[in-house]
Amino acid sequence: SQQGEEDPQALSIQEGENATMNCSYKTSINNLQWYRQNSGRGLVHLILIRSNEREKHSGRLRVTLDTSKKSSSLLITASRAADTASYFCATSAGAGSYQLTFGKGTKLSVIP
Amino acid sequence: EAQVTQNPRYLITVTGKKLTVTCSQNMNHEYMSWYRQDPGLGLRQIYYSMNVEVTDKGDVPEGYKVSRKEKRNFPLILESPSPNQTSLYFCASRGGFGFYTDTQYFGPGTRLTVL
Numbered sequence: 334s335q336q337g338e339e340d341p342q343a344l345s346i347q348e349g350e351n352a353t354m355n356c357s358y359k360t361s362i363n364n365l366q367w368y369r370q371n372s373g374r375g376l377v378h379l380i381l382i383r384s385n386e387r388e389k390h391s392g393r394l395r396v397t398l399d400t401s402k403k404s405s406s407l408l409i410t411a412s413r414a415a416d417t418a419s420y421f422c423a424t425s426a427g428a429g430s431y432q433l434t435f436g437k438g439t440k441l442s443v444i445p
Numbered sequence: 446e447a448q449v450t451q452n453p454r455y456l457i458t459v460t461g462k463k464l465t466v467t468c469s470q471n472m473n474h475e476y477m478s479w480y481r482q483d484p485g486l487g488l489r490q491i492y493y494s495m496n497v498e499v500t501d502k503g504d505v506p507e508g509y510k511v512s513r514k515e516k517r518n519f520p521l522i523l524e525s526p527s528p529n530q531t532s533l534y535f536c537a538s539r540g541g542f543g544f545y546t547d548t549q550y551f552g553p554g555t556r557l558t559v560l
Contacts, residue, residue: 368549376535
């Protein structure tokens with residue numbers, strides 16, 4: 334079942350601007366991950382944030398997690414044309430947490 | 446190089462003709478899974494396997510079978526494909542699970558068309 338819901342569905346920005354994508358989920362989670370997918374290709378892991386963490390950075394990526402609001406945001410700073418892709422959040426929940434449930438994604442277009 | 450491979454990458458077939466999509470990983474991962482991706486529906490899990498000979502249904506298992514006879518391989522079988530199984534399929538593997546779930550690695554995808 335779909336757990337994460339990304340917002341917006343599509344985002345178009347100019348190169349150099351920051352891009353912010355949001356993810357909301359419904360049940361308690363162990364961790365939340367963000368993935369990137371270039372058109373028609375496999376997903377690539379970007380960053381993982383655990384339920385006891387509030388913020389995490391990796392290069393130009395900043396992820397926040399608010400478990401009280403059941404939401405996360407992914408910020409890409411100083412965007413580049415190469416950042417054009419779809420971005421998905423995935424949540425790991427439950428005692429076994431062996432399933433990752435993906436949202437429907439945000440399609441980001443970075444215009445040169 | 447750590448990777449998940451899938452074959453074939455593209456497949457056009459006809460209704461009812463059995464097919465198998467192979468998946469192999471070289472990372473000695475215990476956990477493997479199959480997803481399908483459809484426009485507007487995102488990624489939906491078909492089946493997953495926590496180890497050799499251990500498989501379980503995901504969210505959309507109808508019309509699919511899997512097997513896990515070896516740790517590295519996790520083939521997806523469509524015994525009698527139908528047009529509604531036209532989709533983009535991804536295999537994925539992961540080394541750990543639990544609170545500190547490891548990164549999930551995805552294969553390049555198999556684009557299947559069933560006529």
